[in-house]
Amino acid sequence: MKQQHYFRKLTVILTVVSLMLSLFDISALAAATDxxxxxxxxxxxxxxxxxxxxxxxxxxxxxxxENGKYDYTLSSDNRGFFKTVVETLTGHTVRGIMPGKYHVSSIAAPTGYQLEKSNELIEIAADQANFYHLYESRRLSC
Incomplete structure (x- = not known):
């Protein structure tokens, strides 16, 4: 009778430990995917x-x-390519842009030009070619 009692306690303990381990595995898996x-x-x-x-x-x-988390300033070279990327909040030059949707606005246009589409929404994605021909400017008539 005493052996049965210990056996039941052992079974309950093993069941509880097993459940705790399975819950830990599930939460670890969820944390890894999140x-x-x-x-x-x-x-x-x-x-x-x-x-x-x-x-x-x-x-x-x-x-x-679009979510307000990232803010970049881009400067173009003499061929019109925006190669210099600065993280606006820190002022640090960065090598890339985080994937996501972005609103485009003009900071400084060369004399005689204006940004054609202000606040245009573009998407920079990791799984596609990211070539944008979006900063079309117009020569202002004098």
Whole structure:
């Protein structure tokens, strides 16, 4: 009778331990899937062109994520390619942009040009070619 009592206690303890371990495994699995870390995307091209397909050099645009989490300032080179990316909040130059949807706005346009579509929404995604021909500018008539 005493052996049966110990056997029942042992069975209950093993059952409780087994349940706790299975719950731990489930919560660990859930935590592993919830904390999927995204990396910045370095392979994107944004180029500023005017109506005649000529490069718009030395322009600055702002990319602000739709959720407000990321904010970047991009500067174009003399060929109109936006290669310099600065994280606006920290002022640090970064190598890539986090995936997501971004609103595009103009910070500084070269003399004689204006941003055609202000606050345009674009998406930078890890699983697609990120080539954007979005900063089309127009030569202002004098």
């Amino acid at each position: 904390t999927k870390k995204q990396s910045p995307i370095e392979s994107f091209v944004i180029r500023g062109l005017d109506d005649n397909e000529q490069a718009v050099p030395n322009a600055k645009i702002n990319l602000k994520s």
